Amino acid sequence: MESLSNKKKLVESKPLNLLERAYLPAIAKGLGITIKHFFKKPVTIAYPEEKREYSENFRGMHSLKRDENGKERCTACGLCALSCPAEAITMIAAERQKGEEHLYREEKYAAVYEINMLRCIFCGLCEEACPKEAIYLDGSHVPSDYLRKDFIYGKDKLVEAPLNQ
Amino acid sequence: MGTAEIIIKIVLVVIIFAISLVIAMYSTYAERKIAAFLQDRVGPNRAGPWGILQPLADGGKMFLKEEIIPTNASPFLFIAGPSLAIMTACIGSAVIPWGQTITIGSYTFDLQVTDINVGILYIFGVVSLGVYGIMIGGWASNNKYSLLGAIRAASQNISYEIAMGLSIIALLMITGTLSLKEIAAQQHGWHWNVLYQPVGFLLFLICAFAETNRSPFDLPECETELVGGYHTEYSSMKLGFYLFAEYINMFISSAVMATLYWGGYNYPGMDWVLAHTGPTIGPLIGTIVLFGKVFLFIFFFMWVRWTIPRFRYDQLMDLGWKVLIPLAIANIIVTGIVMQFTK
Numbered sequence: 001m002e003s004l005s006n007k008k009k010l011v012e013s014k015p016l017n018l019l020e021r022a023y024l025p026a027i028a029k030g031l032g033i034t035i036k037h038f039f040k041k042p043v044t045i046a047y048p049e050e051k052r053e054y055s056e057n058f059r060g061m062h063s064l065k066r067d068e069n070g071k072e073r074c075t076a077c078g079l080c081a082l083s084c085p086a087e088a089i090t091m092i093a094a095e096r097q098k099g100e101e102h103l104y105r106e107e108k109y110a111a112v113y114e115i116n117m118l119r120c121i122f123c124g125l126c127e128e129a130c131p132k133e134a135i136y137l138d139g140s141h142v143p144s145d146y147l148r149k150d151f152i153y154g155k156d157k158l159v160e161a162p163l164n165q
Numbered sequence: 166m167g168t169a170e171i172i173i174k175i176v177l178v179v180i181i182f183a184i185s186l187v188i189a190m191y192s193t194y195a196e197r198k199i200a201a202f203l204q205d206r207v208g209p210n211r212a213g214p215w216g217i218l219q220p221l222a223d224g225g226k227m228f229l230k231e232e233i234i235p236t237n238a239s240p241f242l243f244i245a246g247p248s249l250a251i252m253t254a255c256i257g258s259a260v261i262p263w264g265q266t267i268t269i270g271s272y273t274f275d276l277q278v279t280d281i282n283v284g285i286l287y288i289f290g291v292v293s294l295g296v297y298g299i300m301i302g303g304w305a306s307n308n309k310y311s312l313l314g315a316i317r318a319a320s321q322n323i324s325y326e327i328a329m330g331l332s333i334i335a336l337l338m339i340t341g342t343l344s345l346k347e348i349a350a351q352q353h354g355w356h357w358n359v360l361y362q363p364v365g366f367l368l369f370l371i372c373a374f375a376e377t378n379r380s381p382f383d384l385p386e387c388e389t390e391l392v393g394g395y396h397t398e399y400s401s402m403k404l405g406f407y408l409f410a411e412y413i414n415m416f417i418s419s420a421v422m423a424t425l426y427w428g429g430y431n432y433p434g435m436d437w438v439l440a441h442t443g444p445t446i447g448p449l450i451g452t453i454v455l456f457g458k459v460f461l462f463i464f465f466f467m468w469v470r471w472t473i474p475r476f477r478y479d480q481l482m483d484l485g486w487k488v489l490i491p492l493a494i495a496n497i498i499v500t501g502i503v504m505q506f507t508k
Contacts, residue, residue, distance in 0.1 A: 023484075027469075027472070027473055030472045030473055031468060031469065031472050033472075034203045034468065034471060034472045035203075035468065037202070037203050037204065037205055038199075038202045038203050038468075040205050041205075042201070042202070042205050042206050042207045043205050043206075044205075044206055044207045046207065046210075
């Protein structure tokens with residue numbers, strides 16, 4: 001039958017001629033190919049010393065951002081947790097007390113904020129859902145660990161380092 | 166033979182033994198590095214600068230591994246196998262002329278352990294003994310994969326030894342001697358045998374690949390079919406000896422090829438160099454040239470290994486019996502005719 005895609009190719013298997021059966025020309029050609037690779041630069045990246053650059057739109061570990069005054073942006077609205085298709089995010093909200101204005105930008109903040117890095121699929125929907133521009137997936141990849149419980153990252157690992165004044 | 170001569174010979178034996186072990190050791194490193202370069206990789210580079218200490222780390226690992234002798238194996242033969250393999254690999258170097266007659270102080274001696282007048286036959290004998298190490302080890306393991314690997318090794322060696330012997334005969338017709346020292350001396354300057362015996366050299370090279378069980382003839386240790394082949398059941402340094410023996414064999418056969426066909430320690434302009442550097446340094450330069458040739462051959466062995474796939478078993482037998490042996494006989498006849506007309 002006529003092929004619709006027109007990509008069909010007939011495979012031919014003719015018996016080898018004398019030159020092909022002598023192996024040697026083919027071996028010489030193969031040796032030529034391999035010696036060309038001998039002088040090529042290796043493609044290896046020696047990992048711990050050298051690191052591959054992440055692409056610009058790489059989505060890695062989350063970080064909870066601070067504003068220009070060093071206050072936490074997150075207001076614990078829960079939209080990130082709601083938008084998360086993997087249900088990796090959970091939080092406990094708390095009210096800002098007097099004297100804590102330099103710590104939290106909004107009147108409500110996340111007392112506990114946890115992301116389970118084993119559940120997270122790094123889709124970036126939390127980033128899109130956030131109305132306060134508080135969460136970004138701008139870190140590197142999640143490092144390995146021994147226990148599952150150690151992959152549940154709390155605020156100690158997620159919140160950006162405070163500004164140095 | 167005086168005391169001084171005996172001491173010189175013993176020193177020579179020790180030096181050659183040490184050199185062949187070191188070269189075998191660094192062949193494992195070179196193999197991995199060359200394989201890596203041919204595949205656009207880096208290769209071992211953690212132990213020491215550029216991974217130069219890797220063979221030591223490998224050796225240490227081999228020594229520290231658990232020594233296992235299978236329950237149903239024959240213990241004596243199981244240990245005799247690798248011992249025989251490495252012993253026969255080491256004694257082949259005794260007749261190879263590593264250089265010209267050298268003068269150090271008041272002593273003048275040959276850079277060759279012994280010059281027996283049947284040098285080539287001795288090498289053939291040693292090489293064919295080498296297969297017993299593999300045979301005994303494979304049989305004593307009491308494992309069908311090992312046995313199959315050993316049988317393959319034996320039949321392959323028998324098939325290719327005939328072609329190898331026949332390819333040498335044409336060379337012997339030209340040189341008229343079996344002594345490696347005289348063969349090397351005859352190739353003074355540019356008169357390398359490969360120029361007169363190119364087909365013979367090609368046949369010898371192919372057979373050398375088969376005799377050393379190197380790819381594309383490494384069927385005895387074909388991983389995909391036979392697990393590890395004859396060394397499936399081996400562990401620890403006994404396995405190390407088998408692998409080591411392969412590299413020593415490679416070194417020795419490279420040296421034999423360089424001596425028989427590529428002029429040994431001879432190089433163009435050697436008389437001029439010899440006249441200008443004196444009887445001590447001059448022959449040593451020849452030795453360095455010989456080692457250069459040997460290293461090129463070892464590199465070629467590895468280059469081929471990482472280029473072409475393994476032969477199928479029937480192809481191997483076809484090549485040996487139906488191609489190489491007739492070609493070798495034709496080579497003898499043509500050589501004879503040419504010699505008759507150019508006499």
